[in-house]
Amino acid sequence: MKIKKEQILDINNASMSSHKDNYNFLANQLTNKGFNVKNIISKLVEFQVAIPSWALGAGGTRFGRFSFYGEPSNLEQKIEDVGLIHALTQTAGAVSLHIPWDVPEDYRAIKELASSLDLKFDAVNSNTFQDQTNAKESYKYGSLCNTSQAVREQAIAHNLDVINIGNQLGSKSLTVWLADGSSFPGQNNFQTAFQNTQNSLNTIYKGLPDDWKMLIEYKPYEPNFYSTVIPDWGTSFMLANECGEKAFTLVDLGHHLPNSNIEQIVSILMLKGKLGGFHFNDSKYGDDDLTAGSIKPYALFLIFNELVYGMENNPQNPDLAWMIDASHNIKDPLEDLIQSLEAIQESYAKALLVDQDALKEAQQEGDVVKCQEILQDAYKTDVRSLLEKARLNAGAAISPIKAYRKMRLRNHLITERGKHTIATGL
Numbered sequence: 001m002k003i004k005k006e007q008i009l010d011i012n013n014a015s016m017s018s019h020k021d022n023y024n025f026l027a028n029q030l031t032n033k034g035f036n037v038k039n040i041i042s043k044l045v046e047f048q049v050a051i052p053s054w055a056l057g058a059g060g061t062r063f064g065r066f067s068f069y070g071e072p073s074n075l076e077q078k079i080e081d082v083g084l085i086h087a088l089t090q091t092a093g094a095v096s097l098h099i100p101w102d103v104p105e106d107y108r109a110i111k112e113l114a115s116s117l118d119l120k121f122d123a124v125n126s127n128t129f130q131d132q133t134n135a136k137e138s139y140k141y142g143s144l145c146n147t148s149q150a151v152r153e154q155a156i157a158h159n160l161d162v163i164n165i166g167n168q169l170g171s172k173s174l175t176v177w178l179a180d181g182s183s184f185p186g187q188n189n190f191q192t193a194f195q196n197t198q199n200s201l202n203t204i205y206k207g208l209p210d211d212w213k214m215l216i217e218y219k220p221y222e223p224n225f226y227s228t229v230i231p232d233w234g235t236s237f238m239l240a241n242e243c244g245e246k247a248f249t250l251v252d253l254g255h256h257l258p259n260s261n262i263e264q265i266v267s268i269l270m271l272k273g274k275l276g277g278f279h280f281n282d283s284k285y286g287d288d289d290l291t292a293g294s295i296k297p298y299a300l301f302l303i304f305n306e307l308v309y310g311m312e313n314n315p316q317n318p319d320l321a322w323m324i325d326a327s328h329n330i331k332d333p334l335e336d337l338i339q340s341l342e343a344i345q346e347s348y349a350k351a352l353l354v355d356q357d358a359l360k361e362a363q364q365e366g367d368v369v370k371c372q373e374i375l376q377d378a379y380k381t382d383v384r385s386l387l388e389k390a391r392l393n394a395g396a397a398i399s400p401i402k403a404y405r406k407m408r409l410r411n412h413l414i415t416e417r418g419k420h421t422i423a424t425g426l
């Protein structure tokens with residue numbers, strides 16, 4: 001199903017006057033402080049975050065799964081769902097596919113559908129953490145790190161296939177996340193596992209088209225609980241460095257041990273020109289994959305503060321591939337993704353309000369109190385009307401969640417697809 005522009009305009013009319021009041025008040029305040037509000041709005045309009053194809057159905061845990069009904073059961077329907085989110089927000093202009101869950105049957109039709117919804121294909125993701133039906137070799141003891149050459153070759157060939165699929169869709173990057181590691185001490189030789197992984201990545205890297213990037217994700221634990229081959233950003237950075245200039249580190253917010261200083265990681269990777277991609281989510285304990293900004297919004301703001309600084313000061317770092325990597329056990333996946341998008345844009349807007357010159361001066365003077373005041377002044381600004389204005393300018397809904405509910409989109413999806421459809425993915 002597709003949303004018509006007029007439906008959004010109609011719904012927007014009801015909240016227009018209160019939006020205008022709030023926006024005019026804030027825009028005046030910010031202008032008086034010396035901010036270029038127009039410029040901030042256009043940055044917000046430009047900021048697009050990819051939706052992962054596997055986040056459109058209920059996530060579930062290993063204890064069970066509760067469907068939200070009307071889930072997309074094929075690639076076309078997944079793309080249509082992303083189209084709904086994008087129509088309502090105009091901030092989700094890309095989809096990230098996971099292979100083999102999303103192999104297109106008809107490339108032309110899929111490309112046409114995506115472009116009719118104004119969507120691009122962002123990074124394509126390989127999957128060597130699950131055994132596929134009829135696969136010759138098993139990834140039980142790892143994929144790119146495996147001691148068996150045959151297993152490594154199968155995993156390498158899969159990654160090359162993924163590049164090929166992505167290439168036909170217009171994608172420009174491959175994201176590699178490995179579940180490789182060990183569950184018990186002694187199971188793996190750390191050096192052999194690392195070296196095998198490096199060699200395998202080098203081979204995949206050689207198959208990258210010139211204008212592609214390889215994004216290497218890290219994660220300290222799960223599904224292996226004693227060690228992972230790429231546990232942290234430093235290991236990912238080493239591997240990427242040896243692969244070459246088209247390889248980068250990808251930061252997934254959930255892939256850190258508790259209390260890690262993620263903003264510092266982001267900052268140094270950008271200084272080194274090696275931050276390639278970003279997966280947004282939030283967590284209380286581990287890789288909880290909760291809605292972005294739902295648990296630690298201040299941490300998300302501090303991360304964005306470094307991202308904004310890096311985007312302005314580190315031309316050596318490429319444009320980033322932004323993606324939400326969340327999972328929804330009890331919420332409507334589309335509503336949850338809209339909430340994540342809102343939180344991401346909100347943190348971005350607040351980070352754009354940090355007075356970088358004043359901060360630099362306060363840092364030089366050793367005025368710690370002022371430094372904190374500057375950051376918190378930006379953080380405490382209610383920027384929601386800026387986001388509304390950006391959405392209005394782009395033809396989206398003033399309040400995407402309200403519009404989603406008003407249009408009864410989930411009910412329409414259930415009527416169209418049936419209740420008990422199940423999305424492929426996690």
Ligand code: PSV
Binds near residue numbers: 054125217252
């Ligand atoms: C792993 O937890 C991960 O975050 C990686 O990004 C994967 O690509 C994604 O989940 C789904 O497989």
Ligand code: MN
Binds near residue numbers: 252279
């Ligand atoms: Mn991820």
